[in-house]
Amino acid sequence: MSSVLLKPAAHPAAPSPGPAPAPESKTIRIGPRAHIPRRRFALAKPVPGGILLGPALLLLGWVIGAWANWIDPRVLPAPWTVAQTFWQLASDGRLESNFTTSAVRAGEGLAFGTVAGVVVALLSGLTRTGEYLLDGLVQVKRAVPVLALIPLLVMWLGIGEPMKVAIIAISVFIPIYMQLHFALRGIEARYIELACVLRLNYLQFLRWIVLPGALAGFLLGLRLAVAAAWIALVVVEQINATSGIGYMISLAGTYGQTDVIIAGLVVYAILGLTAEVLVRLLAKALLPWQRTFAG
Amino acid sequence: MKPVVCVRGLERGYEGKAVLDNLNLDIAPGEFVALLGRSGSGKSTFLRALADIDTEVSGSGMVVVPEGLAVVFQDARLLPWARVLDNVVLGLAGGDARARGRTALAEVELAGRERAWPGELSGGEQQRVALARALVRKPQLLLADEPFGALDALTRLKMHALLRRLCAAHQPAVLLVTHDVDEAIALADRVLVLEQGRIAADIVTRGTAAAALRHTLLGLLGATQELAGTS
Numbered sequence: 452m453s454s455v456l457l458k459p460a461a462h463p464a465a466p467s468p469g470p471a472p473a474p475e476s477k478t479i480r481i482g483p484r485a486h487i488p489r490r491r492f493a494l495a496k497p498v499p500g501g502i503l504l505g506p507a508l509l510l511l512g513w514v515i516g517a518w519a520n521w522i523d524p525r526v527l528p529a530p531w532t533v534a535q536t537f538w539q540l541a542s543d544g545r546l547e548s549n550f551t552t553s554a555v556r557a558g559e560g561l562a563f564g565t566v567a568g569v570v571v572a573l574l575s576g577l578t579r580t581g582e583y584l585l586d587g588l589v590q591v592k593r594a595v596p597v598l599a600l601i602p603l604l605v606m607w608l609g610i611g612e613p614m615k616v617a618i619i620a621i622s623v624f625i626p627i628y629m630q631l632h633f634a635l636r637g638i639e640a641r642y643i644e645l646a647c648v649l650r651l652n653y654l655q656f657l658r659w660i661v662l663p664g665a666l667a668g669f670l671l672g673l674r675l676a677v678a679a680a681w682i683a684l685v686v687v688e689q690i691n692a693t694s695g696i697g698y699m700i701s702l703a704g705t706y707g708q709t710d711v712i713i714a715g716l717v718v719y720a721i722l723g724l725t726a727e728v729l730v731r732l733l734a735k736a737l738l739p740w741q742r743t744f745a746g
Numbered sequence: 747m748k749p750v751v752c753v754r755g756l757e758r759g760y761e762g763k764a765v766l767d768n769l770n771l772d773i774a775p776g777e778f779v780a781l782l783g784r785s786g787s788g789k790s791t792f793l794r795a796l797a798d799i800d801t802e803v804s805g806s807g808m809v810v811v812p813e814g815l816a817v818v819f820q821d822a823r824l825l826p827w828a829r830v831l832d833n834v835v836l837g838l839a840g841g842d843a844r845a846r847g848r849t850a851l852a853e854v855e856l857a858g859r860e861r862a863w864p865g866e867l868s869g870g871e872q873q874r875v876a877l878a879r880a881l882v883r884k885p886q887l888l889l890a891d892e893p894f895g896a897l898d899a900l901t902r903l904k905m906h907a908l909l910r911r912l913c914a915a916h917q918p919a920v921l922l923v924t925h926d927v928d929e930a931i932a933l934a935d936r937v938l939v940l941e942q943g944r945i946a947a948d949i950v951t952r953g954t955a956a957a958a959l960r961h962t963l964l965g966l967l968g969a970t971q972e973l974a975g976t977s
């Protein structure tokens with residue numbers, strides 16, 4: 452009842468009735484199950500750049516809508532208007548200075564928040580004392596939304612850059628801490644047994660078992676942290692800011708310049724996507740041994 | 747000769763249910779011992795007690811094992827994020843550790859795969875890496891919990907030959923847990939049967955006819971008469 456698998460070319464004399472093999476297929480299938488596709492549960496092969504299909508379709512819809520006058524320009528200006536505005540903002544230097552301010556804010560907040568998250572997660576993940584001292588505090592902090600802390604942080608740090616970076620850093624800290632702590636505690640017991648029978652010392656245990664075992668969890672935390680940093684960036688740039696993409700957007704809002712708003716959002720998207728791509732590349736570089744379902 | 751393993755009055759149990767009950771055992775240096783027993787009879791529990799990784803289990807008794815102890819687990823238990831050679835020399839001290847690791851890999855016929863990831867190896871190859879990781883430590887006692895359980899018959903026979911060769915070269919005492927009576931007879935100097943938490947039979951294989959031994963062991967393991975009589 453089962454299908455017969457033959458290697459082509461290996462036996463030139465082998466009979467080959469049935470459906471012609473697909474060019475990339477390595478085996479010829481004959482029999483009642485021949486029509487069943489081979490990799491039913493695996494995803495299809497990835498196409499390079501395939502991820503861009505959705506955005507490209509959206510852009511196409513926008514172009515067509517604007518060209519056919521289906522979209523009121525006061526609601527959503529045409530893509531070419533936005534491009535023009537973008538070019539104008541870029542050539543008079545406004546875009547660049549605001550972009551730099553925003554990128555530095557986000558970068559500093561990410562860096563501080565990640566370092567703090569890693570340190571605290573290691574302390575509380577690897578020792579009971581650390582857990583009792585720190586984990587409860589973090590859980591309490593997690594129950595208070597970061598944005599609710601803004602008034603307090605303004606009182607403590609003023610309305611300048613330190614307050615803004617602090618808010619981004621706190622937003623970043625939480626996902627890094629949560630994911631890394633969870634990953635550290637989730638190291639499989641069988642690897643801990645292995646460490647015991649191999650008589651590893653504590654440093655070797657950290658180097659070979661704990662840290663690589665928790666790395667995937669940390670990288671997931673980093674992706675969530677990037678997203679959190681973005682939300683925080685947008686919020687802090689719309690309160691008491693005098694520079695940054697968010698400031699540019701809220702100013703444009705006051706004057707009803709929809710095209711500037713859209714240009715600002717495009718910059719946010721570019722920043723966000725760049726960070727996401729960087730984290731993915733980092734994950735690929737750090738987890739070369741991992742072959743997941745996603746391929 | 748002074749035994750390398752000495753177990754006296756070993757008791758282990760889970761939640762009040764006794765698994766090992768007043769178990770006694772000596773193993774001489776270089777002796778190859780196979781441990782048979784029904785599923786759930788406590789073989790793994792016993793091995794984990796010897797390897798001192800049964801911290802969560804309650805029990806009492808005396809266990810003396812040598813400092814040089816290596817374990818081959820039923821799953822190869824390689825670190826997926828470490829390359830094959832790094833897995834073999836993990837925790838090994840000394841400047842020549844990597845050279846010794848290479849030699850051990852060559853001994854299990856995996857020379858050239860030093861930089862592969864464990865996930866790129868077949869199940870049998872992973873088991874051989876685990877064997878190399880154990881033997882590179884030059885153990886006085888090798889504990890192996892059904893190391894060949896998941897292999898096909900032919901690979902299994904190859905692994906038997908390999909294990910016999912390596913044990914002849916390195917001379918460790920071996921305690922091999924297995925479900926397979928033929929494997930026990932083929933490899934061991936001595937076969938134990940674990941039953942009701944004790945060593946119910948302790949048979950020296952040399953000088954015993956294999957067919958008779960096989961019959962006896964199958965009987966002890968509770969196989970019916972017809973089953974024991976086949977082949």
Ligand SMILES: Nc1ncnc2c1ncn2[C@@H]1O[C@H](COP(=O)(O)OP(=O)(O)OP(=O)(O)O)[C@@H](O)[C@H]1O
Nearest residue numbers: 760761765783784785786787788789790791792925
């Ligand atoms: N963590 C545990 N908690 C409770 N009971 C357990 C635990 N581990 C094992 N047992 C019980 O102890 C008994 C012995 O288990 P053990 O794993 O030693 O058997 P085994 O002889 O190795 O069996 P197998 O040949 O199937 O591997 C079994 O009845 C099992 O259900």
Ligand SMILES: [Mg+2]
Nearest residue numbers: 789790791891
């Ligand atoms: Mg077992």
